[in-house]
Amino acid sequence: MEVVEAARPEPDVRPVDVEVVRGLRRRILRPFQPAAASAYPGDEAPEALHLAVRAEGRVVAVGTILHQAPEGEDDPAAWRIRGMATVPVARGGGLGRAVLDRLLEHAESRDGRLVWCNARVRAAPFYERAGFSRRGGLLHFPGIGPHFFMWRDLPRDGLGSEG
Numbered sequence: 001m002e003v004v005e006a007a008r009p010e011p012d013v014r015p016v017d018v019e020v021v022r023g024l025r026r027r028i029l030r031p032f033q034p035a036a037a038s039a040y041p042g043d044e045a046p047e048a049l050h051l052a053v054r055a056e057g058r059v060v061a062v063g064t065i066l067h068q069a070p071e072g073e074d075d076p077a078a079w080r081i082r083g084m085a086t087v088p089v090a091r092g093g094g095l096g097r098a099v100l101d102r103l104l105e106h107a108e109s110r111d112g113r114l115v116w117c118n119a120r121v122r123a124a125p126f127y128e129r130a131g132f133s134r135r136g137g138l139l140h141f142p143g144i145g146p147h148f149f150m151w152r153d154l155p156r157d158g159l160g161s162e163g
């Protein structure tokens, strides 16, 4: 008998004000830190994008992209992913990936060529699934545990034959 997999509904990912993402950021990513720790530098920049998925009126997944180069680098085509979080009951359901894909599209549509993040070690496989690679060893940030620097190029249509 042929087994037909039920199609997963497309998550309803929407741009939101930064205040919307900060609640889940704090709850999931920085629960033991003051609220101010969930406000990131560059959050309010006009080119920043904050996305959220809601279910039954509650925010269940969030993510942000900022126009920022890695520390010590000066690359105007670099964008940074921050504040990726999905509520525990919804994890593994494709919400994080849907948010991440939309964030990459945002950078790509603004001439982004490199996307990077400091990924929590436990989240590194999530980024690897989306084409990111690790660079360097473990990074330690006080209060939030070990991270890897991770990055990926953005493919851009129509540039293949240009110099």
Ligand SMILES: CC(C)(COP(=O)(O)OP(=O)(O)OC[C@H]1O[C@@H](n2cnc3c(N)ncnc32)[C@H](O)[C@@H]1OP(=O)(O)O)[C@@H](O)C(=O)NCCC(=O)NCCS
Residues within 6 Å of the ligand: 028, 029, 061, 083, 084, 085, 086, 087, 090, 091, 092, 093, 094, 095, 096, 097, 098, 118, 119, 120, 122, 123, 124, 125, 126, 129
């Ligand atoms: C990381 C996080 C945002 C992923 O969100 P999510 O909604 O569960 O992600 P998705 O369901 O879209 O996962 C996409 C793919 O990555 C895989 N994946 C996600 N998290 C993973 C993990 N920790 N380990 C291994 N694989 C993982 C999924 O299985 C899925 O694989 P598939 O392509 O085969 O279906 C979520 O686990 C989370 O909030 N974690 C705690 C906070 C955190 O660490 N955030 C990242 C900060 S850098």
